[in-house]
Amino acid sequence: MVNETSERPRLTPKGALTRARIVEAAAALIHDHGVAGTTLEEVRAAADVSGSQMYHYFADKNELVQAVVDYQAETIVKNQRQALVSANGMKAWRKMVITAAKRTKAKGGCPLGSLVGQLAECDPEARALIAAGFDQWAAAIGDGLRSLHADGKLPPDIAPDDLAVTLLATLQGANLLAQVNRSARPFEIAVDTLLTLVTGE
Amino acid sequence: MVNETSERPRLTPKGALTRARIVEAAAALIHDHGVAGTTLEEVRAAADVSGSQMYHYFADKNELVQAVVDYQAETIVKNQRQALVSANGMKAWRKMVITAAKRTKAKGGCPLGSLVGQLAECDPEARALIAAGFDQWAAAIGDGLRSLHADGKLPPDIAPDDLAVTLLATLQGANLLAQVNRSARPFEIAVDTLLTLVTGE
DNA sequence: TCAGAACTGGGTTGTCAAACCCAAATTCCT
């Protein structure tokens, strides 16, 4: 998601794999229990590495958290792009986000969005990374919308990029409501209502 | 926001005032630095009370946090209702939320919404309180929309309550994006785009 | 008036987790 210069020595394939294992384990734990609710020891155990490995790959907890942010942003944007390139992207997109919400019952909320509240006010680096992730995400949606716009399938007086931001915002808010309600209902309502407004059915 | 039975002994007016002072100080600090980033000692100093007062009014930190949730929910819903009762509520509402976002540059995000990510996965009581707050909030918006709907000023095929959830979701998501971007721009875009879609200008 | 609430301001204790250290074995890449 961001240039990985300034790296520790250099990273053999194996090392990269271990590092990735740690990041993935951390991502899962953080999604389930929050940043503050996840200890390095838990991550260590989940990733099945031994003590010093953590500090071999990450200077401190913040650095690990930032790697997690990167990882989540990358994963999400890749998925979203995949869904949005298809023929009628909006339908595919809707299906994707709704089934995702239903599957987890919105537990943990959006893997990226739920980090905002936890990091924005106490880790500037992480905040910037999340912001960059959202930028790319919005751009991905914007790309999808532009082709629809060219086909005249969107309200002509609304800029696709503005609509992309709106879609993303609603998606995030819907996730938030669903997370706090422990139910996918508000999520479905918000997403479907917005899409109805946009496409006119 | 929720029945305050199960209270410590009983509370004289003065006591209630002190308690409120603590809650308000805690609310401000938590909004600025997050729950984990706020210590009881900081709250104590900000509220200008002495050590034992904290434990006189709150059994532990969680209880204080929950009081803060209550306080924020109550404050917000009251404000929102006020804006929404006016003649053309939507305009007043829009103005209110946008100026609020601009004033603070979205720092801290929504006082209620930003708590979700921090508490939903580690404090079930707080999660429930936030959910209740959002319910009331959605209801308030729904009330405002119903009168518009009766006047035929909304798309007739969309239920006002669904629209209320959507509006609230977008508002939350917009706050999230603005918070992480340290800019009110995404907020304005999302809110205005949605309102345009709803009212057709 | 007086019991109970509010309040002071100084303690202590215990826990938890991040940060950090180390000596040694293995494995990888060149």
Added chain:
DNA sequence: AGGAATTTGGGTTTGACAACCCAGTTCTGA
């Protein structure tokens, strides 16, 4: 072959902070 990277698994130190205690004073409402 040999230097660097990877890995192990056990440390220890340090600091922060919630939780809790207490002995005494002042306020206040029934």
